[in-house]
Structure formats: C-alpha cells, structure tokens
Amino acid sequence: MPSSPGTRRVVVIGGGISGLSAAYYIRQLARTSDLPVEVILLEKERRVGGKFIARREDGYLVEGGPNGFLDSKPWTLDLVRDMGMESSLLPSDQAAARRFIFSRGKLHELKASPLSFFLSDLLSLRGRLRIFGELVAPTTPPGEDTSLAEFARRRLGKEALERMLDPMVSGIFAGDPERMSLRACFPRIAELEEDYGGLVRAMVKIAAERKRAKRAGEQVPASSGPSGPGGVLTSFRGGVSELSDRLAESLGEGVRTAVGVSSVATAGGGWHIGTDRGDISSDAVILATPADAAAAILAGAAPRSAAVLAEIPYSPMAVIGLGYSLANVDDPPHGFGYLIPGIERRKILGALWTSSIFPGNRSPERHFLIRAMVGGAKDHDTPFLDDETLVAVVRRELAATMGLVAEPSFVTVFRWEKAIPLYTVGHLERLARAESLLPPGLVLTGNAYRGVGINDCVRESKVSAQRVLDHLFPA
Template sequence: MKRAIIVGGGISGLATAWLLREKALACGIQLELVLLEKDQRPGGKIRSIHEGGYVCEWGPNGFLDSKPQTLELCDAVGVSSDLLRSNDNARKRFIYSDGELHRLPEGGGTFLKSRLISWPGKLRLALEPTPFIARTPAGVDESLADFARRRLGGEALDKLISPMVSGIFAGDPETMSLVSCFPRIAQLEREYGGLIRAMVRLARQKKRERAAGKAVSSAAGPGGVLTSFRPGIQYLTDSLAASLGGIVMADREVSWVRRGKSAAWRVGCRDGGEYDADLVIVASPAHAASAILHDCDAGIASILESIPYASMTVVCLGYERELVSHPLDGFGYLIPKKEGRSILGTLWDSSMFENRAPTGKVLLRSMVGGACFPDYVHMGDDELLGRVRGDMKDVMGIVAEPSFIRIFRHPQAIPQYTVGHGERLKHLEERLACHPGLILTGNSYRGIGLNDCVAAAQRASDQALELLR
C-alpha cells in the first residue's frame, strides 16, 4: 500500500486530499492518506464566525460560480443543495472618489455619464484601441501600474486599477505583475490588440448568453455570481474535513520534510512524531513551506521565502438598520490609495447574503492595511476603530455607534505576485523536478481565490496519481 502525506489543512490541502482519495479509489490504487494540520481545526483562513445572529467571514466570503471546478467539488461532496447565491445587489460595485461614491459603469452609456473619470481621463481611455498604444513587448513582465498607464492613462490607474488590485490582492499595482495577477488581461491584449476591442467582442458574447437565459455578471464586475453557503463559506471546508474523517489529523504542526531511508520521504512534526511517505504534497503558504523544506532543498526554500505576503485587518461592524441612512444597495466600495483613507474598501455583507445579520440590522466588513499600509496590522483596536468609523462617516454618513464589533488580524494574509513571479515559478519547477514525489499546491503560485485553490488541487491530485501509478 502506498502512503501520501498532505501538509496543510486549508481549502487547498482538504480539496487535494479529497480529490486524490477519490481518484485513487477509481483507479484501484490502495492508498493511505494522511493530512497534517497545525491548527486545532482545519480550514486555514476560511472561517465563518457566528455571534449574536451575525455571520462574519474571517477570510474569504465565497467564490464565483463561473468556474466549474469548485461547483463540481461541491456536487461530489454532496453540498450543492446548500449553495447560497448572492442577490442582485452584489452586481453593483462602487468606487469612492472626490468625496462621493460612484457606481462602476456597466456600459458605454453609463461610462460617459459617470463622474468617476474626468473628461480628459475619458478621452485618454478612448485612445486605448488605437494603434498609437504599443503592446507589451514579448517576454516582458510588466507591472500592473506600467500596463495601466500605457494603455489607459494615469487617472484610470488611480481610480480603477489601483482600487481593484487592493480589493483582490491587497496589493500595490506598482509592484504587482500583470501576467501573473491577471493573465486573462494580458491574453486579451495579445489576442485583440487592446482591451476596449476585447470588451466589445466579449459584451456581444454576454448579450447572446443573456438571451439564452444564462446568468452573467455586469460588465463592471467579474464573471459569475458570488456564491457561499447559508452558514458561511466554512461550511465547505467543514464538509470536506468531515468526509475525510480520520485522514485529517489536527494539531500536528510539521517542522520538516526530508528524504527518507525506508521510504522515499519522511515528515517530522513539532511534537516529535515522524511519518514515512511515498509522496508529500505541501499545501501550506509559501513562507511556511519554505521553513518546512529548508533541510530538503535550500534552493526551493529560498524561492518560496522570496514570495512576499500582504497583511490585512478585517473589521466587522453591525448596526441597527434604522440608524444607517445609506441604502447599502450593492456589493460595497473600494477606495483609491490617493484618497488618503485608512480603509481599502467595505463590503456590505448583509446586502449580498440575506442571513448575514439579524432582522433589522446590517453587517459591514471593512478591509484595512494591505501592501501599501503594512503597519496597520499592528495598530491598536481603538485607533483602528476610530479610523474605520471616521471613513464610514465620510463615505456613507454613518455616525451611529456600532452594536457589534469584531476585528480579525492577518499578518500574512495574501501572497503577492510581484514582477518576476513567473520567473520564480519557473525556477521552482526546475528544482522540484529533482525531487520526485514532492508536490507544492495552494494559492501562493497561480491564483489566490478559492476557485484557484480548487483548480490547483485538481492539478496536484492528478500529478500525485501519476506518481502513484
């Protein structure tokens, strides 16, 4: 019988374990699976806090249903009937600029009427499809900021691209890699010669899909509908862990992974326990994987250590609905860095999912910090709340005292795909090729979202299955 050890019990490790078990059974491979998780509960950064009738997401709040892998996993695990789609409010997204909230335009007509971008900025954007705008030279790893300035202009960078990057990655567009963060955008420029040309073509395609009765997002938002579960997104990781049963061993922090003697690999835990394995899948964050693999290959550890992480603080505030005059009819808003605010953005959670706050109350979730403000994660509660409430007062006119407050701090929240990330991955793959049976997966490499983690788990489980054969 073969043995595979998975290090890390977040969504990446749990999904990899579940998929590998099912594939091994289907192929008739006798496999002993062990998943080692350092915390007392599996799930990683996915955690749904239930307090006082509120459902607060400690980390991500869902996934987009536009990618098949996560939906297929939900169906296979048996939780598809419990899926909860966000309502139409989630399609409305806002940017705070020049003292007011601006709804992101959904088409050419609303874009022309919008006051978010000035007329000089709109004219600069209108030049984007012209041959005067050069394409990214082949092989150049361009930053998101350089790409935006080149194709769209400085105002679009400040008011559209910068807040989008902070909302997704908590990142700084001056350092983030276009091709690593948004490979689809780089592909659209290559295929269509410009983003506006691509948007026109894709808008026509969406129109045909909408006519056929398919659910599609607005042009302002990403593809798909934000999806979770009534108890919160933790329901998915809890269901995976329950299905895996005794495979999941919590409170087992892995200290090292080394070449074995009686078996190909040996894994050591902080409590002194050691395990032999035919293959090891490390699903921990890059910084944790670096420490674990240092004895195995210092070169791999060095590459992993070079992947930076942005910190993040999540502030959940609950209010009596009657004390908030703002309609809260949307997903929420992002704030450009140049506005000089403390909040990166605020999600109107109870507007997207009906059960996130008790009847007669609302739940707002603000993100603070990120790569541009790394010290905010160390800020005291009183100062942090003062800054958040001050921003909410100016943005939404909220002056009432919150009746519910929860603060979650993540010193290493989101991996940053900075310029050179693709080259780092190339070198990482070259070194991993020297260690058959050692596999890395997770959101540190090719996508940070929940869908990306499940897609990576599919690849990791396929790779493991080939080795086991």
C-alpha cells in the same frame, strides 16, 4: 501507524481550502481508478480551514476571510456538487451587482455597459477620453511580464490606473500595482492583449462573438465588465467554512490537527516528514501551506526552491465586522460595497455591505452587518493598532466615505499578518524555476502560486492531486 502493504501514502501539509481539496481529490481520483492510496492531512492549528473562518456571535455570522466564490468558474461548484452540498449554497442577492468606488469625496457606482461607464464621472472627461487611446497603445513585448501599473498607464492612462485599477487590485490582492505581475495576477488580460492587440479591440470582438453564439442558440458564459468580475458571488448558509468543515469530515481520521510540520526529507524513494508530534513517512507529499511556511519546511530538502518561496511577499490585513441596529441607520446601504483608490489616502481599503449581499443570513433581524478592510501592501501598521483604536479609525473612515455615523452595537476584529500573497513581476518564471528544482514526489499547491481566489485554489489542488497520483502510479 504504517499503511497496509501495497498501499501508497500521501501526506498533505496544510489544512486550508487548498490542502483539504487536494486531499479530497487524491481520494476521489484514486477511488475512481481503483488505486490503493491512503491520505493523511497535517494541519498546525487546532482547526482546519486556514483563511476560512467565521464567528457566530449575537446573531451575526462574521467571516474573517473570504465571503464567497464566483459561480462563473466551474471549479468550486464542481467540488460542491461532487460532495452533494448544493442545497447549502447561498447565492448573493441581486443587490450585490451594485459595486462602488469612493473617489473625490463620493461613492461612484460602477456601470457595466460601456456607454454608462463613459457617462459616469468616476474619471474626468480627459481620463475617459484617454481610454480611447487604448486602441493605439503599444503592446507588451511577447513573452515579457510587466507590472499592473505600467500596463494600465500605457494602455488606459494614469487616471484609470489610479481610480479604477488600483482599487480593483486592492479588492482582490490588497496589493500594490506598481510591483505586481500582469501575467500572474490577471493572466486573462495578458492573453487578451496578446491575442487581440488590445482590450477595447478584444471587448468588441468578444461581444460580436457572444452575439453570434446567442443567435445560434449556443450557451454563453457570464462575462466580466468594468463593474466587476462576471458571475454571481456564491457562499453557503453557514459561511464558506461550511465547505472546509465538510471536506475535513469526508477525510475522517485522515485529518490530524494541531500537528505542525517542520521539515521534509527524501528517504529511500519516499519522504520523511518531521512534525512537532514525531516523524511520519510517506510516498509523496503535497505542500499546501503559505509560501513562507513552505520555504521553512523545504529548507533542508530543496534549499534553492525554498529561497525562491521565502521571497514571496504578503500583505497584512485586518477585517473589522460592525453590526448596527436598523433603528439607528436612516438609509441602510444597498449593494456589494465599495473600494477606495490608494490616491485618496484613506485608512480603509473599502467596506463590504454583508447584510445586503446575503440578506437575512449574516445579521439578526432589523440589524445590518458591514465588514471593513484595513491594511494591504502599502499599510503594514493600521491592521495592528489595538482593537479600540482600530475600531475608532474605521468608524471615522466609514463616516467620511459612506456617511455612516451611527454607533455600532456589535464589533469584532480579525487580523492576518500574512493575508494575501503578492505576485510580483516575474513571479511565474521564478515559480517555474523553484518547482523544477523540487525532488520528485513533492508538489506545491496553495494560493501563493497560481491564483488567490477560492476557485483558483480548488483548480490547482485537483491538478496537484493528479500529479501526485501520476508520480505514484506511472502509466
């Protein structure tokens, strides 16, 4: 149906959190500035949400993708507040502050304070002493990108790379530190090195600044420590898909599911969008699909950009939800869960103790839910074992790493062929080149570009929405 005269139409392609929040913000920003805009969102699947997915079975609520966002960054919380959804928020339990790494046959709790960290035996004494070498380590040449592994080896030593950074990278990206870009994956760390000449120096100066600010009665944001990112993991009573469902609801008939987009082409100052349900015209496009899908869609309209996007690799993953009756588990786990360094050569990346993170919400009474993660950049096989073999592998690994030998009374498996994009060294430069070659009126957004966290996706979507409006209604 054509839009009414004077109204500009924006088509958003992809209905994950990135596409949904971009569509939402276009409508909000246009309304605020009284701009006549119609938004249509096209999603290839029958459901919206992308990686936001949950199964509700036998009293369990098992998520196949993200289980929350950190409240230390404002973007998702701002969106939630804007939508009036605060009452649905579910902060994680305090227990979730306890995070572990499985190393050399046991679980080590990560300690937040530098002294407790120094006293923990996650690293050998030599490995811990090596961290002081950070004070005199050479810095990354200005403006240069480097791999996470090279950076960590140079600044913190080989053992810290293998036993601390590697599991962290697997927890966020399921990635391989040898290939991944410091600037794209951890921009804040690159910045700290550049601004302070090193991480220890940065920690000391920032701690002094925080102390001063606290004394002066200023507001001090949550800080990150070695035990994990700062802030509280936050979700919704119905899982994160409550947010994607509400976003879709707010967009009403603007959301069209089961419509796969195959191409876009410029047409008379606007766009022609080819779909498996016929063509649609628009004045601007936000492309919010994964990078490989974006590359296929752009192949005709912007082949050089498409070629860059097609090269962005992804790691595969399986998420295995296992439910246990507490009658069969002597000592239910208490904490967030644990990650496993690649050097341990285990078949799981780690496990989240979901019922301890969100007590009373994700499993029936007197039961416990664990989510184990399998796959990642270095294991493209295990996620695709048949269910029975996969669950047997996971059970063996849970027994070996956390001593859980009980028989689960509930099992469910999610698989992602392309779970998380990997930002390899030089990612940001290649992305800037790809974006500079796009025809005007088409904007890329999504987790393949400037951050994989929900907060990053929402932040980038708002920026993309504004860019599209600036294109349609220049000042």
